[in-house]
Structures are given as C-alpha cells and as structure tokens.
Amino acid sequence: MTIRPRKHFGQHWLKSEIVLEQIVDAARIEKNDRILEIGPGTGILTKRLLECSEGVTAVEIDRDLCERLARSLGKKSNFLLLQGDFLTLDLEQCLEKFPAFRPLNKVVANIPYNITSPILEKLLGSIVQPQRTTYESIVLLIQKEVAGRLCAIPSTKAYGALSIRIQYLAAVEWICDVSSRAFSPPPEVDSAVVRLTPRTYPKPLPNPKKLNTLIDLGFASRRKMLRNNLKSQVDPEKLSQILEQLNINPLSRAEDLSLDQWIDLCHQITE
Ligand code: SAH
Numbered sequence: 574m575t576i577r578p579r580k581h582f583g584q585h586w587l588k589s590e591i592v593l594e595q596i597v598d599a600a601r602i603e604k605n606d607r608i609l610e611i612g613p614g615t616g617i618l619t620k621r622l623l624e625c626s627e628g629v630t631a632v633e634i635d636r637d638l639c640e641r642l643a644r645s646l647g648k649k650s651n652f653l654l655l656q657g658d659f660l661t662l663d664l665e666q667c668l669e670k671f672p673a674f675r676p677l678n679k680v681v682a683n684i685p686y687n688i689t690s691p692i693l694e695k696l697l698g699s700i701v702q703p704q705r706t707t708y709e710s711i712v713l714l715i716q717k718e719v720a721g722r723l724c725a726i727p728s729t730k731a732y733g734a735l736s737i738r739i740q741y742l743a744a745v746e747w748i749c750d751v752s753s754r755a756f757s758p759p760p761e762v763d764s765a766v767v768r769l770t771p772r773t774y775p776k777p778l779p780n781p782k783k784l785n786t787l788i789d790l791g792f793a794s795r796r797k798m799l800r801n802n803l804k805s806q807v808d809p810e811k812l813s814q815i816l817e818q819l820n821i822n823p824l825s826r827a828e829d830l831s832l833d834q835w836i837d838l839c840h841q842i843t844e
Pocket residue numbers: 582583584585586587611612613614615616617618632633634635638657658659660682683684685688
C-alpha cells in the first residue's frame with residue numbers, strides 16, 4: 574500500500590537502495606549501537622537499522638504513519654516507536670521507562686528539510702549552550718545547499734554563521750550527493766548525506782555569548798571588512814591591532830576567518 578505524502582511534514586520517501594546503503598555505511602553501525610531515528614516515515618531506513626543494531630528509537634509526528642509502522646515493525650523487540658514532535662519531545666524522560674534503549678549513541682535519519690536547523694540545535698545545542706551529548710555520530714540526509722553550508726571552509730560563498738556555529742559543536746563530513754530522483758515524490762531541491770561528530774571543543778570560551786554576537790555582526794554585511802562590522806564591539810583601530818597580533822590581515826572580512834581564528838578573536842576581545 575502506498576501512503577500519500579503530507580507536504581507540511583516534509584514527507585519524501587527514500588526509494589533508492591544505493592542511497593540507503595550509503596547512509597547505513599556512513600553510520601558505521603555496530604551490533605551494540607542504540608540508534609535514534611527522526612522521522613521514520615514508512616520505515617525503509619528503520620528496517621535496515623533494526624537488522625544491524627541493538628535498538629532503534631524512532632520519533633514520528635504523523636499518527637497515521639505511526640499506526641502503519643506499529644503494524645509492520647511493532648513486533649520487533651529492538652524497536653521503540655515514539656509518536657510526537659521531535660522538537661518538543663522530552664526524549665530523556667520518554668526513555669526512562671525503556672532502559673534497554675539507552676543510552677542512544679548514534680543518530681541516523683532522513684529528516685524533514687524545513688526543520689533542519691532546529692533539529693541540529695536540539696541534537697547539538699548552541700555555542701552558548703552546547704548539548705551534553707551521548708551521540709558519537711549523527712548521519713543525516715539533508716538539503717544539499719544546507720549540507721554545503723555545514724561543511725564550508727573559509728573564503729567560500731557557502732561559509733557563514735551557520736558553518737561556524739555547527740563546526741564549533743561538531744566535525745562535519747560530506748558523505749555523498751543524493752539526486753532528487755532518489756525520493757518519491759522528488760523534493761524540489763537536491764540532497765546530500767553528511768556525518769557530524771560532536772566534539773567537546775578543546776578551547777572553552779571565556780564568553781560564549783560574545784562569540785555569537787561577533788559572528789552575527791561579522792556576517793551581517795558580508796562584503797564589509799570586520800573592522801567596520803564589529804565597530805559596536807571594539808574600536809576599529811584596536812581591532813586592526815588585535816588582528817595583526819593574531820597574524821590575520823586587518824582588512825579581512827568575516828568569511829576569511831577560520832573557526833579557530835574566530836575563537837582567538839573572541840578571547841582577545843573579551844580579555
Ligand atoms: N525517513 C523516511 C521519511 C523521510 S520524510 C524515509 O527516508 O523515507 C520526513 C519524515 O519526518 C516524515 O515521516 C515526517 O512525517 C516526519 N516528521 C516531520 N516533522 C517531524 C517532527 N517534528 N518530528 C518527528 N517527525 C517528523
């Protein structure tokens with residue numbers, strides 16, 4: 574039976590076996606893994622994950638799909654299905670009653686593209702409040718353009734505030750491109766698989782809010798030099814001196830600074 578996809582839930586069913594294998598390979602699943610899947614949909618990925626892991630906890634918002642999943646996969650003892658909105662669900666609390674599924678150590682999902690940023694924030698936290706996570710890796714199928722921004726390196730068009738925010742919290746790797754033909758119905762945009770490895774950043778920040786503000790202001794007008802964009806935070810002459818001390822061209826724009834350079838700058842401005 575085919576199930577009619579609901580646009581507002583970002584439903585596009587993956588149909589390519591090749592992409593499925595690429596996702597599963599990227600997650601490097603081991604027998605004792607306890608996996609979180611967001612948006613199992615009709616269960617194509619779920620089924621594969623259940624075959625090779627200790628447990629799969631899947632969170633699906635659509636009640637009709639949940640009923641269908643319960644019928645098709647409900648008998649499997651290593652499957653836990655939670656009906657609800659992943660963004661508001663208290664996962665820790667839900668799992669209290671199911672110790673066999675804890676702790677979750679990997680995330681593998683083909684997520685709804687319209688809520689990619691909030692999903693990332695829920696999984697990783699933010700610069701100001703990094704999430705204490707048990708996830709060793711997070712493999713996601715997302716919109717290609719967003720994947721490009723997550724992986725971007727300095728001085729490229731895709732490199733921006735999102736790149737820095739996410740790269741501060743996790744190492745990001747591009748796994749593969751995915752054509753819109755791999756889905757039914759095909760989304761209007763191309764897709765890609767990425768792997769995020771959460772990190773405890775080695776250099777704790779003296780003032781995480783400051784880094785957030787600097788990045789926001791720095792990228793507010795991309796074409797302007799940092800010394801102009803950061804005027805409200807630091808005197809332009811002083812900033813030029815700081816940049817020189819850090820071996821950074823004082824005429825740099827926000828997009829020219831690497832994550833480590835942003836962190837160094839934040840240290841200098843806060844001191
Ligand atoms: N993983 C499936 C479906 C991907 S489509 C596949 O690869 O075929 C995205 C899925 O996320 C849909 O099943 C949709 O109902 C679900 N979804 C959308 N918003 C959600 C939310 N806030 N919380 C949990 N699931 C959600």
